[in-house]
Amino acid sequence: MGTFRMSNGERVSKAIIDRRVREAKNVKLVRQREQHGYNFCQDCHRNDCVPLDCSHDISVKECQETGRAELAWDIENITIRGRDCHNKHDKTYIGKC
DSSP states (O other): OOEEEOTTSOEEEHHHHHHHHHHHHHHHHHHHHHHHSSOOOTTTOOSSSOSEEEEESSOHHHHHHTTOGGGGGOGGGEEEEEHHHHHHHTTOOOSOO
C-alpha cells in the first residue's frame, strides 16, 4: 500500500489513515452517546435506523486522491447515518428509514 499526501505536504501511509479513521469513528459515536445518551442517525434523527454507520461526507478515497488525507479522520467530515440513509447519501439508496 502506498502513501498519500496531506494538505501540509506530509505523506501518510494507508495503514495510518485506516487506523486514524477507525479512531475518529469511535470518537464520533462516543461523543454523540455522551451528548444525547444514545446514538441515532443524523439524517433522519431516528435511533431505530439500524445498523448505524459512520459515513464520510467527503469520501476517504477523495481525501486521499486530492492530497487532503487528513480529512479522512476529521470527525467533522464524519456523519452518523443508518445504513439506508448511508446508502442514500452514497447514491445507492434501496429503501428508506
